[in-house]
Amino acid sequence: MLSLIYLIGSVTFIVGLKMLSHPATARKGNLIAAGGMFISILGTIFLYTHNGEHLHNFWWIAGGLLIGGVIGLVSAKKVKMTAMPEMVSLFNGMGGACAALISIVEFEHVNAETTSLHLLIIFAGLIIGSISFAGSIIAWGKLNGKIKDIAFKGQHIFNIILLIVILAIAAFVIGVQPVTMAWWMLAVLLLSLLYGVFFVLPIGGADMPVVISLLNSFTGVAAACGGFLYNNPVMLTGGILVGSAGTILTILMCKAMNRSLKNVLIGSFGGSNTGSGSKEQGAYREIGLSDAAVVLAYAHKVMIVPGYGLAVAQAQHACHELEVLLEAKGVEVRYAIHPVAGRMPGHMNVLLAEADVPYEKLLEMEQANPRFNTTDVVLVLGANDVVNPAAKSDPASPIYGMPILEVEHAKTVIVNKRSMKPGYAGIENELFFRPKTAMLFGDAKAVMQQLIAEITQV
Structure with missing residues (x-):
């Protein structure tokens, strides 16, 4: 019986891992794998024998499971996405x-x-x-x-x-x-x-x-x-x-x-x-909320590039509201996701899934880059290093050679940041000083909410 339980547990791990490959089945896959682990633990506690004897230290095992389970559950419930x-x-x-x-x-x-x-x-x-x-x-x-x-x-x-x-x-x-x-x-x-x-x-x-x-x-x-x-x-x-x-x-x-x-x-x-960000970059251009709202509302195609700043501000829900509002006005909205955006793999995918953004709208870097040439507006929300053109143009840059989201090819780029401080890699971003780029300063969540209010009036 114990061997059968272990076999079932092993199979659930493999099936669960396979289901994690798509957001539509990821939650169910996680539960299936967790269920396999649960029955494997119970099987070990109650059915395992050594020299014909079962385990004796049930209270120690139960105590460990209870303490660890409570700590894990509370920690997972309280943790922020950031x-x-x-x-x-x-x-x-x-x-x-x-x-x-x-x-x-x-x-x-x-x-x-x-x-x-x-x-x-x-x-x-x-x-x-x-x-x-x-x-x-x-x-x-x-x-x-x-x-x-x-x-x-x-x-x-x-x-x-x-x-x-x-x-x-x-x-x-x-x-x-x-x-x-x-x-x-x-x-x-x-x-x-x-x-x-x-x-x-x-x-x-x-x-x-x-x-x-x-x-x-x-x-x-x-x-x-x-x-x-x-x-x-x-x-x-x-x-x-x-x-x-x-x-x-x-x-x-x-x-x-x-x-x-x-x-x-x-x-x-x-x-x-600090990389190669010490060279003079020139002046940047700032855009107001009203102008940004007009540019977005009258665009045909908008691409949103989420980054860690979006996660810090917990702006994913406001971002989704903006997306829904723009689409109601006939604007095609998609999201461009860089493989290493955020602080861990899939960080942006999970963040947007939490806000019920349809997975079909999330484009991987290879899918997004060919579309930037025909995109009217790119809205960069807290992303930095993954949209830095220095990765292609500056051999002295620490990120030179890293594939990036080529947002600079779009007709207009609006970058939302709190300030002009460098990103996580500690290097300056050439994109901010390009002629087609406009900086929209402020907390991502507050800016998204204000943009929604402005676009509603357009």
């Missing part, structure tokens, strides 16, 4: 910590009959889980602004040496299996945590989405190690799915930025980096 990336990072770190704890507990069962393969899996889970935990906590701190970029000369060399030392100690223990193994295990644990910290510290803020995705894949691999240790198929399947999905997502995000993973990890792009 803070979702840092919550994902924090929860991912907890997964890495769990995987590391499994390896620590399994050290108690190591004896003379323990095989080298078993020790290898224990150390793999310990090292990868610890790195994922420490790195995710640093990423969480960077995303909420509590931790700044910290780098010193030769830090990458230091990281490489530290990793080599960790692997050397693990190889020594696996090969020799000394009596004082616990001390070696403790050394590997502490050094792995240290490596996780220094691994993420120098990486710039703009690269945090890639780092989170990479650390997510680490957690999956560490969880899969736990599945090997316990001969648990559902744990193994879940870990492999998370590890492979995180790896694929990391590769896709690097491709979207036209950068290699190595460049992301050692490039320190974003955060304190």
Whole structure:
């Protein structure tokens, strides 16, 4: 019966992951996968036996489930969309910590009959889980602004040496299996945590989405190690799915930025980096609400480019109202979504789905770029680096070569920002100083509401 439950759980993970590929089925897929995990947990608690005996520590298990469940539920209910990336990072770190704890507990069962393969899996889970935990906590701190970029000369060399030392100690223990193994295990644990910290510290803020995705894949691999240790198929399947999905997502995000993973990890792009924004850009043009309303109301085609500023202002609902109002006046409205807009993959998609924007109106970068030439007005809401023409024209720019939304080809570009401060990558945006661009300053939500009121009068 337990094997059947594990099989069902594994299948629900795969089916749920498949359903997550489309917004129409994503919610149901999430619930299906969660249901598979739920029955797998219950099956383990009540049906698992070891040497013919069932589990005895039900109260400890129930306490852990209750405390963790309450914390997770309350946190997920209270989190704002702008803070979702840092919550994902924090929860991912907890997964890495769990995987590391499994390896620590399994050290108690190591004896003379323990095989080298078993020790290898224990150390793999310990090292990868610890790195994922420490790195995710640093990423969480960077995303909420509590931790700044910290780098010193030769830090990458230091990281490489530290990793080599960790692997050397693990190889020594696996090969020799000394009596004082616990001390070696403790050394590997502490050094792995240290490596996780220094691994993420120098990486710039703009690269945090890639780092989170990479650390997510680490957690999956560490969880899969736990599945090997316990001969648990559902744990193994879940870990492999998370590890492979995180790896694929990391590769896709690097491709979207036209950068290699190595460049992301050692490039320190974003955060304190000021890039090539020091050159004189000239003057920018400002547009008033009334003029912006007229331009939008009399356009034939409007493209909206959402960014992190939209999320900060919680303006997605007002944006949808503007879209509905314009379409009632005969304007064709679409949304252009950059793969790395916001602070995590799919951030803008989820934000707009929350406001009931039809998914068919969301155009990926490859679909949107050919349409800008025939677009009358592009309304940029809080986006910055993903619409910066310097990515194509300035070889000295840190984002040079990154595919962008080519909004500058539209007839008119209206950019809504709070101020002229640089974006998350810390570099100036050439788009703001182009002749066809007009700046509309203010909080995105307030501006959208005022635009709606103005357009209603047009």
